[in-house]
Amino acid sequence: MDKFLHDHPTTPRTRDEKQAVVNRLKRIEGQVRGIQKMVEEDRYCVDILVQISAINAAMKNVGFEVAERHVKHCVSDAVKTGEGNEAIDELMDVMKQFSK
Template structure:
């Protein structure tokens, strides 16, 4: 059984990594924008709209990571005979990811 404290790595292509980092940097900029909106006493609905956009962007990043994990890590584990553990871990991640 895998220790949950253990840090695993993945084999993510440089192109995939760059795309993820660019998306996260854009989200970081959006968060800074919200901070500025609060400082400037902007209208609550405008701020909430931006928060909604950030939540959607984060969900897209998460789904991209889940897809990559399934296609590579889970698939490789199944091929290597560790499928049950990989599927259990994937289902745990889905459960956490889909909680509101």
């Protein structure tokens, strides 16, 4: 994928926005550690798979939040300044990866 434009979002994330995402990621990090413990305790495979599915769902939700903000700020700003197509191509590329 060609890198389109930025090192940062066009509108910086506020402290609250950052905190909200970081909190969700910390919870996911805890869930990943929880699975390590399940494996070490030799817990039943299906119970482990249920937890892995839960993490995937939580991670997808974080991804969709990041994507939504991206479209509402970076992509929208690009559209307004006439660079919409490049930003949208980049968006679609990453959504294809993400939705696998």
